[in-house]
Amino acid sequence: MLVGWKEYIELTELSDRLRIAKLDTGALTGCLGVETFETFDIGTSAHIKFKLAKTIVEPAPDWHILPIREWRLVRNSSGQEEKRPLIETMIKLGAQSHRLEFTLSRRSNMRTKVLLGRNTLRAFGYQVDPSRTYRLGRGS
Numbered sequence: 001m002l003v004g005w006k007e008y009i010e011l012t013e014l015s016d017r018l019r020i021a022k023l024d025t026g027a028l029t030g031c032l033g034v035e036t037f038e039t040f041d042i043g044t045s046a047h048i049k050f051k052l053a054k055t056i057v058e059p060a061p062d063w064h065i066l067p068i069r070e071w072r073l074v075r076n077s078s079g080q081e082e083k084r085p086l087i088e089t090m091i092k093l094g095a096q097s098h099r100l101e102f103t104l105s106r107r108s109n110m111r112t113k114v115l116l117g118r119n120t121l122r123a124f125g126y127q128v129d130p131s132r133t134y135r136l137g138r139g140s
Contacts, residue, residue, distance in 0.1 A: 001094075001125065001126050001127070002126070002127055002128070002129045002132075002135060003023060003093070003094070003121075003126045003127070003128055003129065003135050003136055004023070004128070004129055004132040004133040004134050004135040004136075005022065005023050005128055005129070005130050005132070005133060006020055006021065006022055006023070006112070006133040006134060007020075007021055007023060007093060007094075007116075007133070007134060007135070007136050008020060008021075008134065008136070008137070008138050009021045009091050009092060009093050009114065009116070010091065010092040011032070011052070011089060011090070011091055011114075012090045012091065012092050012097065013089050013090045014052060014064055014089060015052060015061070015062075017055050018138060019055060019113065019114050020112055020113075020114065021093075021112065021114040021115065021116045022112040022114070022115050022116070023116045023120070023121065023126075023128045024115050024116065024117055025117075025118060025121070025128055027115055027116075027117035027118065028117050028118050028119060029072065029074065029086070029101055029102065029103055029117050029119055030100060030101070030102045030103070030114070030115055030116045030117045030119065030120050031074075031084075031102060031103045031104070031105050031107070031114070031115040031117075032052060032053075032087075032089075032102045032103075032104055032105075032113070032114055033052070033053035033105065033106070033107030033108070033110065033113030033114060034050045034051060034052055034053060034104050034105065034106060034107075035050075035051045035052070035053055035054065035061065035106070035108075036050065036051055036106075037049065037050035037051075037085070037104055038050075039068065039085065045067055045068075046067070046068040046085075047065055047066065047067050047068060048065070048066060048067075048068050048085050048087065048104065049063055049064070049065045050063070050064055050066075050104055051063055051064070052064070052113075053107060053108070053113040055113075066087045066088075066089070067087070068085045068086065068087065069086045069087060069088055069101065070086050071083050071084065071085060071086065072084055072085075072086045072103055074103055076105070077110070082105075084103035084104060084105055085103065085104050086101055086102070086103050086104075087101070087102055087103075087104060088100065088101050088102075089102065091116075091120075093116075093120070093124055093126070093136065094124075094136040096124050098120075098123045098124060100119065100120055100123060101119065
């Protein structure tokens, strides 16, 4: 199925707001923009406490706490390598939902706060039409 290079998604475990995501075939793993985060341990497990980057209509995002699956070395949009925490959460894109991995990063300088990479496209079985946006509409 074809999707646009930008689509509405739901982060079903983290927010009740629709978010705009950029589908980036150059990225392997998706990235969620956060306002702030801090890491800590619970027993022997590393966890992260974070607030998602705000949407225009979202006055103050909630804090979320999730286990860190690992730290992943990624190349950012400036070409610099950086170590980012990797989490797992559910997303809904069109009529399908999947549990996927995302790195967390402060994307305040980026227009789109959610990036979906090739792993997401593979999980959903979608291909990107680079000439279109919002082929799936605003969700169900």
